[in-house]
Amino acid sequence: MDLPLDALESRAARTGLMGIPTKVLAGARLTTADCLAMYHSDDVALLGILANEVRERLHGNVAFYNVNIHVNYTNWCNQFCGFCAFQRRPGDDGAYCMSPEQVGAELSNANPEATEVHMVAGVWPALKYPYFLEILRAAKAARPDIHVKAFTMVEIDEIERLANKPLREVLDDLRAAGLDSMPGGGAEVFSERVRQQLYPKKMSAERWLELARGIHEYGFKTNCTMLYGMTETLEERVDHLNRLRMLQDDTGGFQTYIPLAFHPDNTPALAHLPIPSPLERLRSIAIGRLFLDNVPHIKAYWIMTGLAVAQAALSMGADDLDGTVSQEKVYHDAGASTPEVLSRADIHRLIRQAGRQPVERNTVYEIINTFAEGDPVEELCV
């Protein structure tokens, strides 16, 4: 669609976004000042129109998803992040740590159509280095065909410390044991001020970025995230996105950006905060698409955004809904009210109703299936 630049700029001038439509339609890079203006503007609809233009330029009418399962192998954690409702100490109510055999059994019993297992957890030093190799081997033994995407940067930091050897050697070991790619989580928001306030034990932004650089240079793809809606300022959100964009210029290793709305329920330190509104969640997706011009995909992670926002986001910058997901615990412990699993038919319905074409992908965005309207998989849609 040819967007009317004059009309867009005239509207942008009234809503604090002057010059941004011209840059977006010309494919020019937005500045950090532009990014801040997008966070300050009330005109989320205009951001959505512009983000949709970029999204369709990159991906046309396609909306990606995959069929995946989650294994959160332990909730033991010694990082004590103030925003986290998932963490437990051994012996606490609800604390658990899966043995390699239990990880294998979980995969054996999981959806046989799943092409990916997403394995992330807390960190606990008593879990020695061989444990991590064993859970990877158990996952691959149970499902040799499945793509194992595992370990946030926080976990990798701990695994490297336990291994007491250079990152490349650790990655060699993990790859040999079955690791195929990494999710890249644990960035939260890079502000040192917020880190000191809410997660002082967790790695610094510099360490996160150093690990991501090393992992990309090694050859693994990752995603990147920002957890927003805690106590960070808008300037701190912009700085976070800018650091991701600068690293991506160097490595090209991020496949997808996933903005994560903070869920305050069950987090004693922050339970008083409001959950980011649906409009704020859509704004975050649109800004991600507009500012991170070097990241191929923007994900509306339905577990966190809610289904309605995820569906609307497909017309405001997002091209990916994540997957069918099952057994997700991290965000549901924090009060996410979304279902714990969607069927393939549910996902198709969401995508079709948004006027998009569902495409099943694998973890690294190779196409597994395209579907004609009325495909048997959609007959389950009601």
Ligand code: SF4
């Ligand atoms: S967010 Fe992750 S690192 Fe922080 S306490 Fe929770 S499980 Fe541990």
